[in-house]
Amino acid sequence: MLTSNKGKKAYELGGAPIKPALSSPPPPLTDIHAHLGHVGERLGLEELERLYKLYQAAWDEAKLKGIPASQLPFIMDIGTRPGDLTQRRKNFGSHPFVLFSAGLWPGREAFLDPGASLELLEADLSHDSCRALGECGLDYFHMEAECGAQIALFEAQAALAQARNLPLIVHSRDAFEDSLAVVSSLGGKIPVIIHCFNYGPREAEAFLAAGCLLSFAGNLTYRKAEPLSEALSIAAKGQTFLIETDSPYMNPTPNRGRPSSPLDIGRTYAFAASVLGVEPTELIDAVQERSFKIFHFVPGV
């Protein structure tokens, strides 16, 4: 299993499915990228309730043991649409383990009136609960607006993140060069996270050289995802990677294709640990510490 494979790359193990080393119920672990609203729509409110209970129980237990706040698992609920923070706070804001970002995904809605969309975003960013700007970026696969318009909206959000000293969460699909050009202009002044990293080693090197972090989702565990494992190994050299679900999407093996929730993240942590030849707990602790630092987490706020 994981320990006996120490030192071997996961993709050198003959494609055998990695057994979850973590027993049920699934452990609540930090997930820096989830869309809880969509998780509820896809999996039902009961599943969200189960998730709340498990994370809350972990918090209650940790408090009894005097474990510091920096070690408590949290979920970052990600904004995608103009002015969507109010509703998300209403739905999830009572849970101390849920943090929020706000951002404009490069979709039709944001481009109807980009100026108005940015104004709504600025209002959301002013809220104390908002710990990051994103997701924003470039999507030349779905192509819901022409490239120039996408770049302009992305640049505006990158500038806003820099002005407010907020981490920037970047969506980049089939748009490597243009994404790199925008994030390079930030000069490493704020944390820039390439979320659901889905390029290869060459692109990983370039984003890392520009001062970015790479965040890996469940697609890391899929067959034929060797380039992602290579990218993870490269990012691990500088301790510049994070782990996420992008739930309800990207359900890690063996549940690929089914809707996911943050409770599925354990399998991605376990797979990443096997790729890097470390114990899952070691990797979980390191990513927890890094994630906490980036999002300046203050519990209970």
Ligand SMILES: [Zn+2]
């Ligand atoms: Zn997302």
